[in-house]
Structures are given as C-alpha cells and as structure tokens.
Amino acid sequence: MDSGTETNIAVLGLGYVGCVTAACLAKLGHRVVGVDRDEHKVRNVAAGHAPFYEPGLEEIVKETTGSGRLSASTDLAESLASADVALICVGTPSEANGNLGLGQLRRVSEEIAKSLPKRTKELIVVVRSTVFPGTCEEVVAGTLGSLPHYKVVSNPEFLREGSAVRDFLEPSLLVVGGDDAAAVRRIASLYDSLGVEACLVTLRTAEMIKYACNCFHALKIGFANEIGTLCAKLSIPAGEVMDTLCRDVKLNISPAYLKPGFAFGGSCLPKDLRALTYRAARMDMKLPLLESVLPGNEEHLRRSIQAALALPAARIGIFGLAFKENTDDLRESPVVTLIESLLGKGRELRVFDPHIKIDEIYGSNQLFVLNAIPHIGKLMEPKLDQMLSWCERIIVTQKPTREMSQLIAASGVPVLDLVTI
Numbered sequence: 067m068d069s070g071t072e073t074n075i076a077v078l079g080l081g082y083v084g085c086v087t088a089a090c091l092a093k094l095g096h097r098v099v100g101v102d103r104d105e106h107k108v109r110n111v112a113a114g115h116a117p118f119y120e121p122g123l124e125e126i127v128k129e130t131t132g133s134g135r136l137s138a139s140t141d142l143a144e145s146l147a148s149a150d151v152a153l154i155c156v157g158t159p160s161e162a163n164g165n166l167g168l169g170q171l172r173r174v175s176e177e178i179a180k181s182l183p184k185r186t187k188e189l190i191v192v193v194r195s196t197v198f199p200g201t202c203e204e205v206v207a208g209t210l211g212s213l214p215h216y217k218v219v220s221n222p223e224f225l226r227e228g229s230a231v232r233d234f235l236e237p238s239l240l241v242v243g244g245d246d247a248a249a250v251r252r253i254a255s256l257y258d259s260l261g262v263e264a265c266l267v268t269l270r271t272a273e274m275i276k277y278a279c280n281c282f283h284a285l286k287i288g289f290a291n292e293i294g295t296l297c298a299k300l301s302i303p304a305g306e307v308m309d310t311l312c313r314d315v316k317l318n319i320s321p322a323y324l325k326p327g328f329a330f331g332g333s334c335l336p337k338d339l340r341a342l343t344y345r346a347a348r349m350d351m352k353l354p355l356l357e358s359v360l361p362g363n364e365e366h367l368r369r370s371i372q373a374a375l376a377l378p379a380a381r382i383g384i385f386g387l388a389f390k391e392n393t394d395d396l397r398e399s400p401v402v403t404l405i406e407s408l409l410g411k412g413r414e415l416r417v418f419d420p421h422i423k424i425d426e427i428y429g430s431n432q433l434f435v436l437n438a439i440p441h442i443g444k445l446m447e448p449k450l451d452q453m454l455s456w457c458e459r460i461i462v463t464q465k466p467t468r469e470m471s472q473l474i475a476a477s478g479v480p481v482l483d484l485v486t487i
C-alpha cells in the first residue's frame with residue numbers, strides 16, 4: 067500500500083473528511099500533520115485515537131501515529147512551514163437561507179495567506195471541502211491574491227460516513243481540478259498507489275462534479291422512495307421492483323439519458339409520467355419528485371425557445387422534427403412547440419428531418435402532420451442542402467449523422483445546438 071514518493075501534507079480540519087484523509091494519506095506513505103483548532107480532536111489523534119467513530123479509522127490512526135507518519139497540531143502556521151501541500155477539509159455548513167457557509171474556508175485561507183511570505187518553496191493549496199463552483203478562485207485564490215509560492219487545486223472528497231476509510235482506499239471517483247497542470251498532476255500522484263485513474267479537469271469543473279454527484283445521489287434516493295411508496299400502496303414488493311430495475315445496466319444504471327441536451331418528448335415518457343402521477347393523486351398520494359419532472363422538462367424547453375428567439379435571424383432552419391434521432395415518431399415532440407413559438411413571433415422557418423418525408427410517412431404520423439400540425443407540414447424541406455442555402459441560422463434539435471454534421475459545418479450557417487447545450 068505504501069507509496070514510493072513521500073509528500074509533506076498538512077490536512078487542515080480534522081473532522082470526518084479531514085481525519086480520514088489525514089490517516090489514509092499517512093497510510094499511503096506520506097508524512098501528514100492534521101491541524102484543527104479543536105484541541106480535543108488534536109489530542110485524540112496525537113495520542114493515536116480516532117476523534118469519532120468511523121469503522122477502521124482507529125486502527126489506521128494508531129498505526130500511522132505509531133510509525134510517525136501522522137501527527138496532529140493546533141498550530142497551523144508551524145504545520146504549514148514544512149508542508150508541500152495544504153489540504154483544506156474545513157466545514158462548509160448550510161446557512162439559514164440555504165447559502166453555503168464559507169466562514170471556516172475564509173478564515174483558513176487568511177491563515178494560509180499569513181504563512182506564504184515566509185516560504186521559500188511552493189505550497190499547493192488543495193480544497194477538499196465541498197464548495198460551490200467558483201469558490202476556489204474567489205475565496206481561496208482571492209484571499210491569497212498576488213502572494214508568491216502557491217497554486218490552488220480542487221480535489222473533492224466522495225467518501226461516505228460509515229464506510230469512509232474503505233471509500234478512501236477504494237475510491238468510486240478521483241477528481242483533481244486546477245489550471246496549473248504540474249500542481250494537478252502532483253496532487254493526483256498522492257493517490258498513485260490506489261491504482262485509480264484520476265479525472266483531471268478545471269477548478270470549476272471539479273467543484274461542480276462534487277455537487278452533481280451529491281444531487282444525483284439525493285435524486286436517486288428520492289426516486290426510489292417515491293416508487294417504493296407507490297408500490298407499497300399498490301401492494302407490490304418495492305424491493306423487487308427496484309432490484310429488477312437495477313438489473314438493466316444498458317438503459318437504467320448506465321450513462322444512458324445522462325447527457326445534457328434537448329427536452330424529452332415522444333409517445334412514452336410524458337404519457338407514462340402523467341399516468342403514474344395522476345393515479346397516485348387519485349389515491350391521495352403526493353409524489354413531488356415525479357410530479358416535478360414534466361414541469362422541469364417544460365422549463366427546459368422554454369429556455370431553448372428563449373435561445374432560439376434570441377437568434378439574430380429572420381430565416382431559421384430547423385434540423386429534426388421528431389422528438390429524437392432515428393425515428394419518424396412525432397407524438398409529443400418538443401420541436402413542435404419550439405416551431406410554433408418561433409412562428410408565433412414572426413420567424414420564417416424551414417424544417418428538415420432525415421426520417422420524415424411528408425409523402426412517405428403514414429398512419430398516425432401522417433394524420434398528426436396533416437391534421438394537428440398542417441402548418442408545420444408545409445414547412446418541411448426534403449433536402450438538407452436546400453434548407454442550408456436558404457436559412458441564416460440553423461437550430462439542431464437532434465443528433466445529425468456525421469455526413470449531415472459535415473454538410474452543416476461546410477455551409478457556414480451558424481448553429482444553435484440544442485443537442486449538447
């Protein structure tokens with residue numbers, strides 16, 4: 067487990083994250099001093115004890131303090147003097163209005179700032195606390211300002227209390243963000259012996275990834291609980307439903323549907339969400355998470371419409387009429403609403419969809435075009451190049467084939483790409 071290259075690390079804050087991080091980094095072979103203003107925590111760690119219960123932590127603290135790799139102190143300035151890396155693990159609690167409390171981070175940044183002028187070697191200041199995107203730049207780099215000898219890096223923590231030691235030693239994700247490539251690589255290398263590939267990103271991306279992960283976890287729990295509650299009401303085994311759902315690793319537990327893009331539509335998702343929430347309401351059940359999905363989708367569509375209306379063009383081409391690529395199904399396509407909004411505001415439109423040829427579609431799709439949206443049927447352009455030579459801007463609502471992408475790019479017509487936001 068020991069890492070070959072030893073780094074001197076000061077871990078600032080010996081709470082759940084800081085103490086586990088300090089002890090585990092020491093176990094990986096680094097020389098670590100854990101710093102906290104709470105004397106009780108420092109005394110405990112210095113004496114070889116975990117300051118709180120966390121499975122496996124007591125043993126690692128005992129082992130690493132015993133070997134001299136881990137020490138603890140209340141003196142931040144002295145601890146930073148010999149450090150190559152300062153790993154900030156202070157608390158970032160919620161304020162009463164939901165805002166993130168950055169008081170501890172500000173104070174610790176000010177203390178680091180005081181120590182910088184005396185340094186001769188570089189200090190990599192790493193933010194491991196969870197902070198809103200922009201905080202590393204605004205609060206940490208903002209406080210350290212033009213002082214010499216420092217770089218700022220973000221390295222969010224993904225451990226869970228109760229399995230924090232295992233989560234550290236077998237991480238689900240390792241993210242290191244920063245603008246200085248050498249500093250980012252140096253921080254990623256602290257974890258080399260764990261054998262996990264680090265995702266190297268920018269500062270703000272690293273900060274955002276942590277929020278995206280936690281919101282996703284919360285969303286998953288909320289979803290499972292709403293489906294579970296509905297199952298219970300219908301006397302259906304909730305565990306079996308969710309376990310079976312999880313067996314689908316192509317569409318359910320997978321990257322599918324997790325790409326930011328255009329609003330969803332089609333013949334199934336809106337209909338089935340409506341049916342489920344309506345039936346739940348009839349049983350006097352509130353499912354706020356599921357009930358919020360369609361309004362969220364409408365809001366997303368509204369943003370796309372605003373972006374389309376802001377285009378400085380009178381003649382606009384629309385690439386894609388169906389609700390997604392490779393289908394001619396028009397039911398509940400959000401593109402119809404987009405088109406109607408643009409027409410209503412006086413824009414001239416032509417619409418091209420590789421799979422919708424008015425003369426060729428039949429059945430419910432043809433009826434839909436002829437009866438429900440005859441005004442849109444008249445706008446259909448059979449050839450992409452014809453539309454491109456006519457329009458001043460093109461709005462892409464579904465993923466084009468490589469050939470069609472090349473055609474669009476070669477035309478020089480500026481694109482509003484709703485597929486990748």
Ligand SMILES: NC(=O)c1ccc[n+]([C@@H]2O[C@H](COP(=O)([O-])OP(=O)(O)OC[C@H]3O[C@@H](n4cnc5c(N)ncnc54)[C@H](O)[C@@H]3O)[C@@H](O)[C@H]2O)c1
Pocket residue numbers: 078079080081082083084101102103104107142155156157158170173174177194195196197223224225226227
């Ligand atoms: N607890 C978790 O499971 C978890 C998981 C991932 C990320 N995080 C994030 O990590 C951060 C820390 O969380 P935590 O649960 O360890 O917090 P915590 O409140 O348990 O610990 C913070 C510690 O920092 C110390 N501290 C504050 N200011 C200090 C200063 N100026 N100098 C020295 N020590 C100082 C406090 O005394 C405290 O011991 C938060 O941003 C949190 O959101 C927490």
